[in-house]
Structure formats: structure tokens, C-alpha cells
Amino acid sequence: MADDGSVDRLKGNVKKAAGELTDDEGLKNEGRVDKAEGGIKGKIDEAADKLRHALHRDK
Known part of the structure; x- marks a missing residue:
């Protein structure tokens, strides 16, 4: 689980x-x-999730 x-x-x-x-x-x-x-980690986690979602959507 991501922090x-x-x-x-x-x-x-x-x-x-x-x-x-x-x-x-x-x-x-x-x-x-x-x-x-904590706020920075949260924003990084959010951005990573969006990127993963975008990459999987294009497949």
C-alpha cells in the first residue's frame, strides 16, 4: 500500500x-x-494514480 x-x-x-x-x-x-x-506525499500519490490510470486507459 502506498503511503x-x-x-x-x-x-x-x-x-x-x-x-x-x-x-x-x-x-x-x-x-x-x-x-x-504528508501533504506533499499525498499529492505525489495522487499524481501517480492519475498517471497509472491514464496509462491503463490507453491500452
Whole structure:
């Protein structure tokens, strides 16, 4: 199964929330980075699925 980035987005949300509770800027920033990575992975997975679909449609 391809990683659609949902785990990274969830991990980012948890880190960001923990950083907000503890007033830890570093942890908040890590959360933001994890969320962004998850979003990027999701977009890449989406594009790959579209490409696979287009390639199979042309056969």
C-alpha cells in the first residue's frame, strides 16, 4: 500500500498540538514540517494514480 501521507499529517497535528500545549516552538515547527511532508506525499500519490490510470486507459 502506498503511503498517502496521512500518517505524517496526523503525526504533525499531534506534534503541533503538543508544542502549543507546552509552548515549545521547536515541536510546533516539527509538526508543521510533518504536516507539509504528508501533504506533499499525498499529492505525489495522487499524481501517480492519475498517471497509472491514464496509462491503463490507453491500452
